[in-house]
Amino acid sequence: MSANQEKERPRRRQARGERRIVQLLEAAAAVFTTTGYTAASTNAIAREAGVSPGTLYQFFPNKEAIAIELGERLMREMREAYGEALAPVDPTTPLEEAVGAAVDRFIAFNCEHPVFFALMHGPDIPGRIAEEHDALHATLLSRIEDLLSSLLPDAAPAARVRTSHICLGLYKAGLELVLAHEGAERDAYVQELKHVLTRYLEPMVGARPGHPAPTRAAT
Amino acid sequence: MSANQEKERPRRRQARGERRIVQLLEAAAAVFTTTGYTAASTNAIAREAGVSPGTLYQFFPNKEAIAIELGERLMREMREAYGEALAPVDPTTPLEEAVGAAVDRFIAFNCEHPVFFALMHGPDIPGRIAEEHDALHATLLSRIEDLLSSLLPDAAPAARVRTSHICLGLYKAGLELVLAHEGAERDAYVQELKHVLTRYLEPMVGARPGHPAPTRAAT
DNA sequence: GACAAACACGAGACATCGCTCGTGTTCTCC
DNA sequence: GGAGAACACGAGCGATGTCTCGTGTTTGTC
Numbered sequence: 001m002s003a004n005q006e007k008e009r010p011r012r013r014q015a016r017g018e019r020r021i022v023q024l025l026e027a028a029a030a031v032f033t034t035t036g037y038t039a040a041s042t043n044a045i046a047r048e049a050g051v052s053p054g055t056l057y058q059f060f061p062n063k064e065a066i067a068i069e070l071g072e073r074l075m076r077e078m079r080e081a082y083g084e085a086l087a088p089v090d091p092t093t094p095l096e097e098a099v100g101a102a103v104d105r106f107i108a109f110n111c112e113h114p115v116f117f118a119l120m121h122g123p124d125i126p127g128r129i130a131e132e133h134d135a136l137h138a139t140l141l142s143r144i145e146d147l148l149s150s151l152l153p154d155a156a157p158a159a160r161v162r163t164s165h166i167c168l169g170l171y172k173a174g175l176e177l178v179l180a181h182e183g184a185e186r187d188a189y190v191q192e193l194k195h196v197l198t199r200y201l202e203p204m205v206g207a208r209p210g211h212p213a214p215t216r217a218a219t
Numbered sequence: 220m221s222a223n224q225e226k227e228r229p230r231r232r233q234a235r236g237e238r239r240i241v242q243l244l245e246a247a248a249a250v251f252t253t254t255g256y257t258a259a260s261t262n263a264i265a266r267e268a269g270v271s272p273g274t275l276y277q278f279f280p281n282k283e284a285i286a287i288e289l290g291e292r293l294m295r296e297m298r299e300a301y302g303e304a305l306a307p308v309d310p311t312t313p314l315e316e317a318v319g320a321a322v323d324r325f326i327a328f329n330c331e332h333p334v335f336f337a338l339m340h341g342p343d344i345p346g347r348i349a350e351e352h353d354a355l356h357a358t359l360l361s362r363i364e365d366l367l368s369s370l371l372p373d374a375a376p377a378a379r380v381r382t383s384h385i386c387l388g389l390y391k392a393g394l395e396l397v398l399a400h401e402g403a404e405r406d407a408y409v410q411e412l413k414h415v416l417t418r419y420l421e422p423m424v425g426a427r428p429g430h431p432a433p434t435r436a437a438t
Numbered sequence: 439g440a441c442a443a444a445c446a447c448g449a450g451a452c453a454t455c456g457c458t459c460g461t462g463t464t465c466t467c468c
Numbered sequence: 469g470g471a472g473a474a475c476a477c478g479a480g481c482g483a484t485g486t487c488t489c490g491t492g493t494t495t496g497t498c
Contacts, residue, residue, distance in 0.1 A: 052477045173392035199418040
């Protein structure tokens with residue numbers, strides 16, 4: 001079969017094309033955030049970008065590819081912004097501080113890129129995007145697991161995996177609430193999210209060496 | 220204008236019709252749980268119920284009405300199953316017990332009716348269903364607030380509202396994880412969810428009279 | 439048994455959405 | 469300055485999905 005060179009057509013992009021691509025990606029981000037992936041129509045994305053439907057398909061083979069590319073750029077930007085290892089694990093830092101820093105970073109990123117939440121949260125995700133979704137999920141999960149394994153080295157593997165899932169779930173729930181509010185109220189929810197996570201993890205890491213007693217702060 | 224009697228057409232249903240309605244509702248529940256609301260086609264629902272598309276529209280004016288009716292029956296059943304006041308608030312019961320009972324009840328209901336989660340969780344909800352979603356949300360929220368106000372009577376109203384939102388968010392996050400697992404693993408996640416909630420609330424209710432010190436159990 | 443209303447059917451009207459295609463314009467390189 | 473590639477347009481094709489409509493069947497009532 002000689003049909004293996006189809007996918008790799010070395011289309012030379014001009015500067016104008018690159019500009020259109022980011023323009024389309026931004027428009028897609030806007031539409032995805034407001035309507036979600038499935039409800040977003042490619043015509044709407046093209047209209048938002050101020051181009052014709054045909055132009056959109058000069059740069060993306062289909063609707064899915066738009067979300068894929070958008071997701072990849074988002075992931076890349078996240079990695080660049082926060083370094084390869086998301087939160088460098090230092091077992092001597094107090095729990096509150098570690099959790100606070102991690103939460104602050106993630107919240108900041110998600111506030112800057114609301115699409116991220118929209119793309120990763122909807123159950124309306126068909127086909128290939130699910131893979132990317134799972135990839136991100138797994139990445140975050142392993143990061144959290146690394147962090148946890150340094151905090152509680154004695155836990156059973158299964159329990160640690162479970163704890164990681166719980167932490168990610170708690171974060172996502174908190175993020176939804178944070179994004180739903182603004183200003184001082186938003187800050188208050190961020191604080192509550194930190195409380196949730198620290199109080200959940202506290203009893204588990206309370207016994208580790210060098211940290212005599214868990215701290216208790218009033219709300 | 221004499222066009223005010225349109226909506227109230229006293230269609231006398233026969234027993235057969237009532238049966239068809241619950242049959243269609245069950246089929247819709249099955250389809251909604253597997254594919255979500257928007258992706259579910261009315262033809263698929265009719266097929267699942269073993270009737271023709273035309274028959275479906277004999278009982279429901281449109282697709283949305285199916286979800287509305289399904290949601291209403293679910294809400295009614297929930298109210299009936301757990302009484303008017305969802306969790307009767309007794310300020311002398313220990314926190315762990317109160318949280319445990321509430322979580323167990325809700326989890327049981329959601330495991331029996333997976334549609335509930337599917338209908339209330341998707342961002343793919345158009346138009347009028349959002350209202351019902353909000354109604355349920357508000358109901359649950361006020362229930363939680365009632366429960367909280369008996370547990371921590373001294374908290375500021377704004378903080379209490381916030382805490383309610385957090386609790387509901389945590390529950391939803393936990394529910395997603397619980398439904399994603401089965402058997403012993405599922406039970407373990409239920410336990411973790413209870414831990415999350417009790418540990419989050421513990422410091423707030425720790426100072427209330429009659430409860431000298433918060434209990435601490437190892438994981 | 440007759441009449442009307444409720445029930446059931448399924449082909450298809452109508453709309454929407456993803457995507458294509460023919461045509462015309464702009465850029466790049468020689 | 470001319471050839472070819474990349475870019476841009478927008479009408480419209482094909483598939484899919486919601487909902488209608490004409491027709492036939494069952495049920496309840498006198």
